[in-house]
């Protein structure tokens with residue numbers, strides 16, 4: 001028990017010490033169980049993967065490719081700081097054999113937004129993400145909450161799963177789900 005408490009404390013201290021740059025957004029509306037946010041148009045570094053299920057292996061493959069980009073696999077051989085969050089767009093059943101299409105992205109730090117180096121891995125590209133209107137989840141029933149609240153124009157077909165912690169953090173994981181509005185931009 002004591003060891004566990006000590007570990008939990010250590011994990012918290014490490015997270016504070018490793019505070020990293022986050023993608024900017026404006027809070028538009030705060031409901032009891034969710035928030036409406038606007039993310040301004042920004043660049044993200046992105047890679048996609050088709051898979052029948054959303055298992056850890058899919059995440060690992062994508063995370064490694066993006067991590068290699070920030071670790072120097074780019075035309076400037078430049079190291080780029082890790083940012084938060086890591087977003088994964090899920091488009092169910094989009095592949096030729098009804099695979100789900102997973103698209104993972106890291107936010108490009110503000111210092112590199114104007115001129116990010118080009119990825120050398122052809123699977124990885126710089127995504128010009130337009131302004132994004134979305135909601136975050138605090139409860140599993142975000143869908144039901146949005147419907148109950150009468151929110152209109154929400155695209156429930158695709159969604160983002162969003163993580164703020166490195167894959168090495170096992171305590172105090174901080175995750176969100178985002179749905180997007182159809183009628184924005």
Ligand SMILES: *[C@@H]1O[C@H](CO)[C@@H](O)[C@H](O)[C@H]1NC(C)=O
Nearest residue numbers: 048050091094095101102103
């Ligand atoms: C997967 O989705 C991404 C983002 O919409 C898209 O760029 C990519 O072409 C898709 N891949 C396939 C194989 O459909």
